[in-house]
Every structure is written in structure tokens, then in C-alpha cells.
Amino acid sequence: MSKLVEVKNLCVDYITFNGRVRAVSDVSFHINQGEILGLAGESGCGKSTIAYSLMRLHRPPALISEGSIEFEGRDVLAMDDDQLREFRWKETSMVFQSAMNCLNPVKTIEYQFWDIFDAHGLVSSRDESIEKAKELLRIVDIPTERLFDYPHQFSGGMRQRVVIAMALALKPKLLIMDEPTTALDVVVQREILQKVYQLKEQFGFSILFITHDLSLMVELCDRIGIMYSGKLVELAPAKQILSQPLHPYAHGLGDSFPTLHGELQEMKGIPGTPLDLQNVPPGCRFAPRCFKATAACREQEPQLLQANEQRWVACLEPLKIASQAQQPEPLTQSHSEPSETTCAEAL
Ligand SMILES: Nc1ncnc2c1ncn2[C@@H]1O[C@H](COP(=O)(O)OP(=O)(O)OP(=O)(O)O)[C@@H](O)[C@H]1O
Ligand code: SF4
Numbered sequence: 001m002s003k004l005v006e007v008k009n010l011c012v013d014y015i016t017f018n019g020r021v022r023a024v025s026d027v028s029f030h031i032n033q034g035e036i037l038g039l040a041g042e043s044g045c046g047k048s049t050i051a052y053s054l055m056r057l058h059r060p061p062a063l064i065s066e067g068s069i070e071f072e073g074r075d076v077l078a079m080d081d082d083q084l085r086e087f088r089w090k091e092t093s094m095v096f097q098s099a100m101n102c103l104n105p106v107k108t109i110e111y112q113f114w115d116i117f118d119a120h121g122l123v124s125s126r127d128e129s130i131e132k133a134k135e136l137l138r139i140v141d142i143p144t145e146r147l148f149d150y151p152h153q154f155s156g157g158m159r160q161r162v163v164i165a166m167a168l169a170l171k172p173k174l175l176i177m178d179e180p181t182t183a184l185d186v187v188v189q190r191e192i193l194q195k196v197y198q199l200k201e202q203f204g205f206s207i208l209f210i211t212h213d214l215s216l217m218v219e220l221c222d223r224i225g226i227m228y229s230g231k232l233v234e235l236a237p238a239k240q241i242l243s244q245p246l247h248p249y250a251h252g253l254g255d256s257f258p259t260l261h262g263e264l265q266e267m268k269g270i271p272g273t274p275l276d277l278q279n280v281p282p283g284c285r286f287a288p289r290c291f292k293a294t295a296a297c298r299e300q301e302p303q304l305l306q307a308n309e310q311r312w313v314a315c316l317e318p319l320k321i322a323s324q325a326q327q328p329e330p331l332t333q334s335h336s337e338p339s340e341t342t343c344a345e346a347l
């Protein structure tokens with residue numbers, strides 16, 4: 001599979017009155033053509049900041065201070081305004097975290113589709129815009145006669161479908177979905193995501209899927225990245241990340257997750273609270289909450305290292321899983337010095 005997006009050593013800061021907050025720290029990953037990559041992690045760990053950075057939608061006080069983002073080999077961080085206008089929505093589009101509030105309450109849905117098509121010079125008349133908009137509504141199973149309604153006349157689930165239809169309007173190669181169904185009930189959530197999956201199969205786009213719902217994520221995604229306090233701490237095939245976690249934080253997430261099968265088990269959760277990003281201590285950021293922490297963990301910052309062909313982990317003492325160890329390789333060159341204890345040694 002060829003790479004669509006490649007992010008290397010991405011660092012994003014927010015410049016606040018109280019100083020610089022590094023919300024995303026040295027994050028590297030890629031998304032293949034047609035792949036669904038999930039990003040999970042506690043609130044405030046930097047997921048939306050990454051999503052905004054991929055489309056260069058971040059605004060001051062946010063600043064991409066280090067790293068690179070490539071889209072089909074093109075440098076997204078070097079694009080000028082004209083190139084960005086072409087890039088956004090045509091190549092990468094986004095369903096925002098508060099998608100239901102993205103619609104303009106005083107304009108009909110028809111007008112909002114027209115706005116998109118017109119801005120990108122895709123149609124030569126209003127009638128053509130209406131035909132294209134109806135086509136998109138059909139794709140997300142909304143009756144076409146609803147095109148002339150206002151957002152308040154739709155249910156939450158329908159508004160969400162409209163927003164997804166708009167995000168697909170220019171047939172992007174990457175769809176970023178930042179908690180696209182958070183405010184919806186589980187049945188509607190599932191219906192919408194099944195629809196998105198069908199569309200992905202039909203049109204072949206890739207998806208970056210951000211959610212707190214790990215069960216949805218495991219079902220939908222090919223691979224999942226787990227973030228903690230601005231760092232990517234594990235990247236693995238979706239089916240393995242909870243059943244065979246390598247990072248203690250991923251293990252804790254799995255333990256916080258109810259199962260309907262087997263014996264009744266107490267959910268353990270993860271003790272403690274996330275780090276204050278303005279006071280990041282030396283060593284591993286997860287150490288104050290980690291059941292495997294050693295003295296070395298409080299001094300040395302672990303890098304994301306390759307544990308086997310498909311898995312990367314940033315931990316000095318990764319959890320053991322059978323015969324997974326291989327010679328580690330850094331995913332990319334890190335800004336910090338490599339640690340002496342390697343991933344494979346610890347395995
Ligand atoms: N405009 C801003 N100014 C200052 N700090 C910000 C700003 N936006 C985000 N942050 C900080 O950056 C960090 C990452 O925020 P981000 O929104 O990316 O997290 P998230 O993982 O998407 O969280 P959630 O799951 O709650 O959506 C947080 O600590 C947040 O407080
Ligand atoms: S490096 Fe140490 S503290 Fe950090 S997750 Fe691994 S074992 Fe825990």
C-alpha cells in the first residue's frame with residue numbers, strides 16, 4: 001500500500017500568556033491509501049491539534065514549530081494560500097469535532113452546498129449545484145426534498161450526515177473525522193459509521209478517525225495510534241492494540257473497557273490525571289500513572305521504536321507479548337537522544 005500522508009516529528013505549540021504549551025510533541029505516523037487510521041487518547045492529548053495541522057487549519061496561538069507533513073509527497077507546510085485553497089476540501093476534508101454546529105442556522109442546506117461548489121468553481125449554475133447536492137444527499141440516505149430545509153429542521157443524526165456529505169462534496173482523498181458522532185445515540189452512531197465505511201469502500205478514500213469510543217475504533221480502523229500528553233505512545237493494528245497492548249497506557253485503556261464476553265471483570269481504569277503540559281517532568285510522561293515505572297523511566301524519555309513489522313511503541317519497559325521482539329528501529333529520527341534501553345531488550 002502506498003503512503004498518502006506522512007507526518008514526521010511533528011511538534012505543535014500554543015503560545016499562551018503563561019508560556020509555550022507543546023500540545024503535540026515529536027509525533028510521527030503515516031496513513032496509507034484507502035486505510036482507516038484511528039487516533040485515541042485522553043481529552044487534551046493533542047488529537048484535534050494534529051487533525052487541524054494536517055489541513056493547516058491551525059490559527060494563532062497555535063504554531064507548528066517542528067516537523068513535516070507530506071501529502072502524496074507534497075510538502076503541506078510549504079503550500080501557499082492558492083495551493084491550500086486547492087488542497088483543502090479537494091484532497092483533504094474534515095468533519096469537525098462539533099460537526100452539528102458547523103451548519104449555518106440561517107441558511108438552507110441547499111445554500112450551504114451551493115456555497116461549497118461555488119467557492120471551488122465546480123458548478124456554473126444554481127441548478128447544477130442543486131443536482132450535485134441531491135446526489136450527495138442520496139449517498140448519505142437523506143431524502144432529496146429535504147435539501148431546501150434549514151439545519152434546525154433536521155435531527156442530530158441527519159445533520160451529521162449532511163456534514164459528512166459536504167465533506168465528501170469534492171471527493172477528497174483523505175477524510176478527517178474528529179469525534180464525528182459523539183453527541184449521537186449508539187444506534188445512529190453505528191449507522192453513520194457503517195455508511196462512512198461503505199463510502200470509503202466505494203470511493204477508496206483514506207480516513208483519520210478520532211474518537212474516545214474504543215469499541216467503534218477497533219471495529220472501524222485498520223490501525224490505531226494511542227496518544228498520551230502530546231506524544232504518540234503506541235501504533236498497532238486495530239485488533240491487537242487492546243488485546244495485546246505493548247504500552248502500559250494502552251493496557252490501562254483496555255482495562256477501562258467493558259467486555260460482554262467471558263467472566264464478569266472489574267474495570268480497573270487508570271489511576272491519576274493527565275499531565276499539565278506546562279510542567280512536563282523529565283523522563284516518561286506516563287511514569288506518574290504507570291504500574292511498571294522504574295527509576296530509569298523518570299529520567300529517560302522513551303522514543304517511539306519499531307517493535308515488530310507492524311507495531312511501534314514508546315516505552316522503556318513494554319509489556320511482553322509472545323515472540324514479538326525484533327531489532328528495534330526508530331520510526332523517524334527523533335529530536336531527543338535515543339534511549340539506551342531499547343524496546344526489544346525490554347521485551
Ligand atoms: N487555542 C488554544 N490555546 C491554548 N491551548 C490550547 C488551545 N487549543 C488547544 N489547546 C491545548 O492543547 C492541548 C491539546 O488540545 P486538543 O484539542 O488537540 O486535544 P484533544 O486530544 O483533541 O482533546 P479532546 O479529546 O478533548 O477533543 C490541550 O492541552 C489544550 O488545552
Ligand atoms: S517508559 Fe516506564 S513509565 Fe513510561 S510507560 Fe514505559 S514502563 Fe511506564
Ligand SMILES: [Mg+2]
Binds near residue numbers: 049097178
Ligand atoms: Mg479534540
